[in-house]
Amino acid sequence: MAKQATAEKRQRRERGSINPDDIIKGAFELAEDVGIDNLSMPLLGKHLGVGVTSIYWYFRKKDDLLNAMTDRALKQYVFATPYVKADDWRETLANHARTMRKTFLSNPILCDLILIRSALSPRAAKLGVVAVEKAIENLVEAGLSPEDAFDTYSAVSVHVRGSVVLQRLYDKNRANHGGPGDFEETMVIDPDTTPLLAKLKREGHRMGASDDQNFEYGLECILDHAERLISAR
Incomplete structure (x- = not known):
């Protein structure tokens, strides 16, 4: 069951200290709590302790982020299935x-x-x-x-x-x-x-x-x- 769409605010990161892998990893962590439907850029920013513009620098909209998460999930899935x-x-x-x-x-x-x-x-x-x-x-x-x-x-x-x-x-x-x-x-x-x-x-x-x-x-x-x-x- 998806929890209420809130995220605990972390200590603020320094500007430029985040990269796409950090963002995707954090998105998966947040999605575990709030679900894919309730995942948002502002919530993800709070979860990662960065301003939302730091996320938009790499992913211009939520669909771009979800596409990156899907690609990573597909690689995990293919690796997990037997021949x-x-x-x-x-x-x-x-x-x-x-x-x-x-x-x-x-x-x-x-x-x-x-x-x-x-x-x-x-x-x-x-x-x-x-x-x-x-x-x-x-x-x-x-x-x-x-x-x-x-x-x-x-x-x-x-x-x-x-x-x-x-x-x-x-x-x-x-x-x-x-x-x-x-x-x-x-x-x-x-x-x-x-x-x-x-x-x-x-x-x-x-x-x-x-x-x-x-x-x-x-x-x-x-x-x-x-x-x-x-x-x-």
Whole structure:
């Protein structure tokens, strides 16, 4: 949950004593407290102990700063995700997907920068492409056609990102409004009219939720389909 958008004022730095790396590092620190949405140049200046003009010298507007943060977050993300191997494609691709999801769920700032706004970053499209190319190459080596390898990796990526963004929106709705986090929580399930739904809900099943059970089911469906395609070839 994002805290109130305030920052503790530090001792004032000397003029010219800050650089872009200091600013980006400080922006990540501040975002941990107030969230990306509430991050502002004046707050960041107070957090760093500099005048806001010192920040504008390097980043003319907030979007420029967010782009720089996104680029750094993408490098961190690419480094953290494991490779897909041809000789054990199913297990390594599944591990790749689970690690991506775990990384984003454990770091809301990474999620907001990469999954929600990375398309706005001019350099974001260039980062991570080599890793994706290698993953698809290894799926081709494992027996998929280039087209099927591309579609399989794309489906896994969409599945991971969709699951994480749904969870992030759920958390934001709960934090901002204190009410239902998703549509399932607003559903009225009457055992008399929808006995099957009532039974499954009692057993812990959740419709449209980004929980582990739904994520694993979808992931296994994608992997099973890929395995059938390899067998057919």
